[in-house]
Amino acid sequence: MKARPVRMGAVLPQAEIKPSDPQAVRLFAEQVERLGFDHLIAYDHVLGADSRSRPDWSGHYDHEIPFLEPLTLFAYLGATSSLELVTGVLILPQRQTALVAKQAATVDTLLGGRLRLGVGIGWNEVEYDGLGVPFRSRAARLEEQIHLLRRLWTEPAVDHKGQFDVVDRAGINPLPVQRPIPIWIGCGDAPTALERVGRLADGWIPHPTLGAGHRLAAAWTAVRAAAERAGRDPAALGLQGQVRLTTGGLAGVTAKVERWVALGATHVALNTLEAGLRWPADHLALYTQIADAWRTEDP
Template structure:
């Protein structure tokens, strides 16, 4: 099993007994390049950047990061741009893979995204992992002028355009939402045939779409007591859809994001009953990570709880995971026929 890190470019995370929250974090407490360099030195597999164009002051939309639907973001929220940060990190690291968690593709121009993320892959020497999703906030779609009800159709076309842009010598597309012909998109990404594209979702529809269009599935386990086998029915859905398509699921990856926090023995968080998922001592965190491996996941992207909101606390979590968790987690062999993330 590999361990990734959820970037703090949308703020430091905290949890109550039900939900995950992102705190309003000053930019000088984010420092994405510094965090990336430390994560690479500590053996993390990848760094995953969240994405939003804007955040409306209030929202009635159901936030899929929390099973309660409660929005994790504050009314006014500091957010750094994923692609820009990834470009900066790419030239200051050499091994760390760079992902999006997740790019809200449908309200952007897919050719522009194909260009931006090809650039990330080029600058990093082939380390891009593109997570895509339809998004959840209706108010944000309204702000950028794209109908929310079109998001699923647009996402499908965006994924198809990314792949054509990254593989075809002459790029053309004739869809419901995007139409163009005789376009060049060069250079191509370093990764061939194209960088991995993982689908962020937690519904049967999303699971079926993931195996149809992408190279992996990426659900979230960010709420306090998330069970690692929660989405086992979705894996079965993927298997059934793969059989219909004649596609071998052994070429498809299972990745997920989970909130986490390592503490000392005797810390109240390690003694909670029930204990929050992936929290407590290194041994307790590893128990939960092994359950994720048994549920089929070969990469768990950890969003660290840092109640102080301070960068120093995040750095301490990164160091402790690097020393106490990652070497042991690498010994876990994920269950199932899925392709393991390398």
């Protein structure tokens, strides 16, 4: 695949891995890497609501949609893949901060520094209830967690007494290879969320519903402005694009990638979810078709 001014990746089509064959998941990661892609994104959900008993359920997924826990998955894939592995996104406020710090540091160590931790607040109150975490405080909790994670990844011992977490003169060992592990925030374009990205994150993972047009461009401008107000360099922020794949022509895919590049994306992942494809053969065939066509374009 031709070298482009953006890092190209793939989204693991979690919801379509039926049955959940671990060999097929590993094959998918290995094949997209062989095709020239350099990062793999995995989504995260711990619990799915039973939609059969909830006639008014309107969530994006329910209890019948499979999700592999991403950090566990990455430890498995890292043994045979050299891809950068990305959570897109881990619903951080549902989890104990110190435990996430330990798990992420372990995975980053096993991967040799190839973990990128995308985090977000989520939307599924049922999931929060099942995990025993207050739903309404999730944004404030996320902010405290980001600060604490970075300390736990860079300091041998931490003394932290916050609103949500207490670490009494303790630390994790081993520390990760990356100190700290990059934290990217995934969200839509609510002003408070965009301000949080610019103020705290290493990069932004826009919600796919924002598209790649004027709405996204305005949100990215707001993120960069928030970074400047916080005394940070907006040019140092990463932007993760995403392009839905179908069996349509290559020209459409290339044009969508180039729109992300023009916007300033540092990474773009292709996504075969909901494209009517059989797992895993059809998904890999489409990635192969696109990679082959891009190689043909190379001078």
